[in-house]
Amino acid sequence: MPREYMTIREVAGPLMMVSDVQNVKYDELGEIELPNGETRRCRVLEINGSNALVQLFENSAGINLEHSKVRFLGRGMELSVSSDMLSRVFDGLGRPIDKGPEIIPEKRLDINGRPMNPAARNYPQEFIQTGISAIDGLNTLVRGQKLPIFSASGLPHAQLAAQIARQAAVRGDNEQFAVVFAAMGITFEESNYFINSFRETGAIDRTVMFINLANDPAVERIATPKMALTAAEYLAFDLGMQVLVIMTDITNYADALREVSAARKEVPGRRGYPGYMYTDLATLYERAGRLKGKDGSITLIPILSMPEDDKTHPIPDLTGYITEGQIILSRELFRKGVMPPIDVLPSLSRLKDKGIGEGRTRKDHAATMNQLFAAYARGKDAKELMVILGEAALTDIDKKYAEFADKFEKEYVSQGFNANRTIEQTLDIGWRLLTILPRSELKRIDDELLDIYYDKALNG
DSSP states (O other), X not given: OOEEXXXXXXXXXXXXXXOSOOSOOTTOEEEEEOTTSOEEXXXXXXXXXXXXXXXXXXXXXXXXXXXXXXXXXXXXXXXXXXXXXXXXEEETTSOBOSSOOOOOOSEEEETTOOOOOGGGEEOOOSEEEOSOHHHHTXXXXXXXXXXXXEEETTSOHHHHHHHHHHHOEEOSSSOOEEEEEEEEEEOHHHHHHHHHHHHHHTGGGGEEEEEEETTSOHHHHHHHHHHHHHHHHIIIIIXXXXXXXXXXXXXXHHHHHHHHHHHTTOOBOXXXXXXXXXXXXXXXXXXXXXXXXXXXXEEEEEEEEEGGGOTTSHHHHHHHHHXXXXXXXXXXXXXXXXXXXXXXXXXXXXXXGGSOSTTTSOTTHHHHHHHHHHHHHHHHHHHHHHHHHOGGGSOHHHHHHHHHHHHIIIIIIOOTTTOOOOHHXXXXXXXXXXXXXXXXXXXXXXHHHIIIIIHHHHHO
């Protein structure tokens, strides 16, 4: 039975103090009823004796301390889940915003989820094809992995997120694939872009979207990724689907954490973010993975814009500790017109070796990947040397590497936001570029593979 109190003592911004409460628990949901009958929602942030500090989901304007009631509902925040969620658009609190009917729930799940027992985890493996060469060919994404994209202000991470959500697929005949897309603190225009992009391509049919706009409350922004991951857990572990979760922008989520932490007058950590931000991010990221005895999997791509392009900023820094690699977008490549501007050398997928090779992608994948990395790194060095000493100072082979680096950026990394390449097309483009170099330079590839693929690319 909900318990009602008329003991609101203080309201400060998004926080409210209620005194003389009994049996109220941390994270419990509540409703505030104003004298005019209007209700607003809140949740318990802190219990101190008989005092409860609650956080409002809507604004606090118009709350009358004397005549407003607070009703505690005896449960935490839950999401109603069903297979009918696919193709639907929800707000950050799981309410439909696409003018469709309410979801008839098959279950109601606590959005904080249940911790995954490390001993029950399966190792992430098996290739996920994104259709983007710089990811599939060089920084391969595998099922159950957490692979963030580090972007920066003004770079096209929204287009990249939409492209991955539209194109991502698992190879296999009987695999059910779904995308859960969570957008936090985005503008109305960005929201429309994502929704229209998915609808036009038909990708919406296998997608669940959670949209939190920039003018929505900070508290809703904190709930949005938890809502998305709860939906993903249901699709993956109850319905046996392979689920890709894309969350953008984690920086907006962390800023909302900081805002609420400052309102609670907590001691700030680095750059004003709360000291528990590492733990908080880990509770999100570690909900991805594969479970023994379950067919489904959750693969996670969090996207974050690095403030001031700074990789050492707390948000990318802490994210890097928890996740298995990173894809880094480059402002320099963006200026050159390379789309998507993925900087492949500092990017890394720590689990890529588990998802490639014969039976998963192709037997030449690992060798060509290593050779492309090595050739591009040497080509960039040659181009820097050319800037300092002039082209005349380069040897003939250095000029070949410099030519390779240019063509690699234009033809392999750059593909636009609509091209969807299979892994075979990506590998073939790599071989075609390697023919710029003499065969004797390809020291990271076995002769057996060179005989098959290098000669074929050279002749055709």
